[in-house]
């Protein structure tokens with residue numbers, strides 16, 4: 770991934786992450802000199818929640834006892850996370866239900 774580049778190819782400024790205190794995003798990464806936007810960042814707590822979801826999904830994905838519906842649900846949310854898309858509240862709720870059922 771080219772996001773691991775640490776200096777701006779144009780101005781050679783370093784990549785910095787600014788923590789935002791309002792608005793939709795937790796942080797904004799940009800080059801220090803030219804302020805060229807690189808990406809929005811997520812908060813540590815949001816990333817932690819995401820990891821818990823990923824853990825639950827991957828532990829369910831290897832189970833052979835899922836119903837056909839559950840298996841296809843898990844496959845689809847797993848693909849969604851791979852594509853960096855957030856789960857809907859409804860999907861999260863279903864995931865929790867299925868996880869509880871098998872734990």
Ligand SMILES: [Zn+2]
Nearest residue numbers: 777780800803
């Ligand atoms: Zn630059």
